[in-house]
Amino acid sequence: MQKPIDGRRHGMVDYATVATTAAAPRALGFPRQAENLAYGLAAAYLGLSLLTDYPLSAKKAVPFKGHGATEVMLGLALPFLPRLLGFENDRRARNFFLGLTALTAVTALLTDWNAPDADQAHQDVRVRLNKPRTQEGRNLGQPEMANA
Numbered sequence: 001m002q003k004p005i006d007g008r009r010h011g012m013v014d015y016a017t018v019a020t021t022a023a024a025p026r027a028l029g030f031p032r033q034a035e036n037l038a039y040g041l042a043a044a045y046l047g048l049s050l051l052t053d054y055p056l057s058a059k060k061a062v063p064f065k066g067h068g069a070t071e072v073m074l075g076l077a078l079p080f081l082p083r084l085l086g087f088e089n090d091r092r093a094r095n096f097f098l099g100l101t102a103l104t105a106v107t108a109l110l111t112d113w114n115a116p117d118a119d120q121a122h123q124d125v126r127v128r129l130n131k132p133r134t135q136e137g138r139n140l141g142q143p144e145m146a147n148a
Helices: 007-028 032-051 064-084 091-110 118-130
Strands: none
Touching (some): 032 091, 064 091
């Protein structure tokens, strides 16, 4: 099965997740522990996204597969955090983090972690278009010299 999420789309999901996670505490009225967790996760997601080797990052320092492994580990921890941090009885906060768990799992499952970077693919096309073509060993990009 071909997975529909490449690096560019995954980046879009990541930045939307950052914005949503940062806005949720005020919008939904989280208790202090859930608020701190949401802001911490938003900051961590933003940092990871800005440093991941995919088209929408600022610096390509974290391999895309490493980004995926980090998200999987985070996704495994997320459902336990409301209980561990003592806000499991706050339905809005608990359900937000369970929803974030589901989003993380679905995104990880639908992401093609081996997809070529879209920016790299565009650069490869530019390189091929600018490369002089050869025919029978002659470089067609430069004039031929007459045999003397």
